[in-house]
Amino acid sequence: MSEKTGGELPRTLELLWGRSGRRARGPAQALSLDRIVTTAIAIADTEGLAALSMARLAERLGCATMSLYRHVANKHELWTFMLDAAPGPPPKIAPRPADWRAELHRWAVELTGVYRRHPWILQMTAAGTPPLDPGQLAWLDAGLRALGGTALRPREKMSVLLLVLHYVRGDTQLSTNDPGAAPGQDDPEGRPYGELLARLIDERFPALTEALNDGVFDEADTEDPSADFTFGLDRILDGVEKLVLDRGAHPAAG
Amino acid sequence: MSEKTGGELPRTLELLWGRSGRRARGPAQALSLDRIVTTAIAIADTEGLAALSMARLAERLGCATMSLYRHVANKHELWTFMLDAAPGPPPKIAPRPADWRAELHRWAVELTGVYRRHPWILQMTAAGTPPLDPGQLAWLDAGLRALGGTALRPREKMSVLLLVLHYVRGDTQLSTNDPGAAPGQDDPEGRPYGELLARLIDERFPALTEALNDGVFDEADTEDPSADFTFGLDRILDGVEKLVLDRGAHPAAG
DNA sequence: ACGCTCGGCGTATGCCCTACGCAGTAACCG
DNA sequence: CGGTTACTGCGTAGGGCATACGCCGAGCGT
Numbered sequence: 001m002s003e004k005t006g007g008e009l010p011r012t013l014e015l016l017w018g019r020s021g022r023r024a025r026g027p028a029q030a031l032s033l034d035r036i037v038t039t040a041i042a043i044a045d046t047e048g049l050a051a052l053s054m055a056r057l058a059e060r061l062g063c064a065t066m067s068l069y070r071h072v073a074n075k076h077e078l079w080t081f082m083l084d085a086a087p088g089p090p091p092k093i094a095p096r097p098a099d100w101r102a103e104l105h106r107w108a109v110e111l112t113g114v115y116r117r118h119p120w121i122l123q124m125t126a127a128g129t130p131p132l133d134p135g136q137l138a139w140l141d142a143g144l145r146a147l148g149g150t151a152l153r154p155r156e157k158m159s160v161l162l163l164v165l166h167y168v169r170g171d172t173q174l175s176t177n178d179p180g181a182a183p184g185q186d187d188p189e190g191r192p193y194g195e196l197l198a199r200l201i202d203e204r205f206p207a208l209t210e211a212l213n214d215g216v217f218d219e220a221d222t223e224d225p226s227a228d229f230t231f232g233l234d235r236i237l238d239g240v241e242k243l244v245l246d247r248g249a250h251p252a253a254g
Numbered sequence: 255m256s257e258k259t260g261g262e263l264p265r266t267l268e269l270l271w272g273r274s275g276r277r278a279r280g281p282a283q284a285l286s287l288d289r290i291v292t293t294a295i296a297i298a299d300t301e302g303l304a305a306l307s308m309a310r311l312a313e314r315l316g317c318a319t320m321s322l323y324r325h326v327a328n329k330h331e332l333w334t335f336m337l338d339a340a341p342g343p344p345p346k347i348a349p350r351p352a353d354w355r356a357e358l359h360r361w362a363v364e365l366t367g368v369y370r371r372h373p374w375i376l377q378m379t380a381a382g383t384p385p386l387d388p389g390q391l392a393w394l395d396a397g398l399r400a401l402g403g404t405a406l407r408p409r410e411k412m413s414v415l416l417l418v419l420h421y422v423r424g425d426t427q428l429s430t431n432d433p434g435a436a437p438g439q440d441d442p443e444g445r446p447y448g449e450l451l452a453r454l455i456d457e458r459f460p461a462l463t464e465a466l467n468d469g470v471f472d473e474a475d476t477e478d479p480s481a482d483f484t485f486g487l488d489r490i491l492d493g494v495e496k497l498v499l500d501r502g503a504h505p506a507a508g
Numbered sequence: 509a510c511g512c513t514c515g516g517c518g519t520a521t522g523c524c525c526t527a528c529g530c531a532g533t534a535a536c537c538g
Numbered sequence: 539c540g541g542t543t544a545c546t547g548c549g550t551a552g553g554g555c556a557t558a559c560g561c562c563g564a565g566c567g568t
Contacts, residue, residue: 013450017454023544023545024544025535025543025546026532026533026534026535026545026546027545027547028533028534029546030546055524063547064549065525066526066547066549066550067546067547069526070546070548074526075526095460122380123380126376127377128373128427130428132450132454137451141458141460141461141462142461145460154464154465154469156485157465159485159489160489163486165424166420169424170424174384176382196386197391199263200391204395205395206349206395207397207398207399208391208395210408211408216412228409231410232414232417235413235414235497236489237493238492238493238496238497240493242489243492278565279565280512280514280516280563280564281515281564283516284515284516285515307555307556308555308556309554309555309556317516317517320516320518320519320557321515321517323557323558324516325515328557329556
């Protein structure tokens with residue numbers, strides 16, 4: 001491959017893509033980037049993102065706080081590494097699957113599992129910059145592959161995938177109760193949401209009142225907890241299917 | 255209306271719903287909750303959520319830091335008040351509009367404006383608890399009203415609205431560059447995303463490579479910056495429309 | 509006029525991230 | 539084999555953060 005144009009890549013990207021030159025001059029390192037990132041993920045998983053401080057992390061690793069900074073430039077870089085490592089490999093999807101709908105559905109469901117196992121990902125990525133690490137990009141690539149067999153235009157494929165991604169993220173965020181996320185929670189969430197809502201809203205919220213009376217916020221009567229997720233996902237895929245059929249009749253024009 | 259069952263509401267909810275008993279014993283208050291919340295929103299809007307500290311806020315208000323705590327229990331409660339006040343009134347939507355699709359579209363577009371004006375909302379609500387304040391509930395009610403004329407089941411209406419909400423939030427988050435969000439940014443985002451991506455991905459990312467070569471990540475060739483948003487929204491509404499027509503033929507069966 | 513209540517604020521504590529510099533170690537080189 | 543050098547671990551310190559606690563003074567109710 002030819003050398004790409006431009007200057008040097010930032011240190012963080014070099015490390016993420018494994019282009020760091022290994023050197024061995026000083027003592028054998030008792031710490032490693034992998035061990036740091038893995039332990040950081042474990043803390044965030046079990047105790048919430050707010051409990052992940054450099055001091056706590058060092059304590060868990062049995063080293064001094066400042067030792068971490070030999071391997072990680074700052075906390076933001078640690079977060080970047082966590083976002084790269086936590087998702088794990090995406091589902092294997094053929095480049096141009098015949099049944100794009102089943103594959104995209106599978107991709108969405110598996111991604112739900114990622115966010116459920118690591119709810120802090122949704123808090124980290126709220127800051128906004130699009131991903132540049134191989135971990136997240138592999139998931140993006142897998143999702144795009146699901147649409148590879150369709151006649152959608154390239155930009156349409158990306159928009160569709162982002163649409164599904166946004167839905168997965170939003171639904172998981174709403175259905176996940178991250179216990180250690182907000183330590184100063186004074187809202188007693190012990191009472192169910194519908195009960196609190198019933199005591200607050202009045203006739204100025206007619207649509208909410210109607211939904212409340214229809215038992216929308218009651219949690220007991222749901223047979224399958226993922227039923228709501230599947231419902232919304234099917235609506236999205238219905239809309240996409242309409243477009244795919246449309247583009248299939250008239251081949252992509254640009 | 256009859257008194258609802260249960261004990262007392264938490265202080266935060268009492269204040270949000272304007273049920274706080276006014277008292278006047280001590281000196282006239284130079285500070286007010288409204289002034290505090292308004293100024294906090296102004297700081298978050300212009301300098302980012304990370305720049306909003308109690309000390310900065312007090313400095314802007316010309317008072318001592320600890321004075322704020324006479325009006326706000328803690329910073330989390332301040333966030334709650336900000337989330338209530340920032341959205342402003344939702345668009346007026348009739349209880350059972352004839353053209354639900356146009357109304358829901360309007361709702362989504364206006365909500366986009368809210369998130370664009372106050373990007374920090376997306377960072378705050380990443381913590382997860384569903385809203386209990388009148389400000390956010392008014393938006394929810396307005397969105398539900400748009401679907402009031404359809405034959406969708408109650409739970410389906412809510413799912414559809416949340417689907418649109420998730421998409422609006424996700425799309426706005428991706429298209430917004432909050433400058434003051436992450437102060438420790440070492441990724442030089444001066445270079446465009448597509449250029450960085452081109453230097454990183456290889457043949458292990460075939461779908462991304464294809465998208466890149468097709469110019470999906472080039473930013474110059476877009477005629478309308480909101481075209482991508484409208485595209486995804488239309489796909490959602492297509493899928494919902496299919497369901498609405500289906501439910502219209504066979505009236506809701508519970 | 510007195511006392512009670514309440515709003516404003518100064519001080520202090522404990523946590524956080526991290527800049528800086530020192531010491532020890534092991535590969536490399538002559 | 540001894541010096542050089544690069545690299546790892548870490549102790550200290552500084553600035554920022556949220557906030558617990560208690561004091562002061564102002565004004566309303568009696």
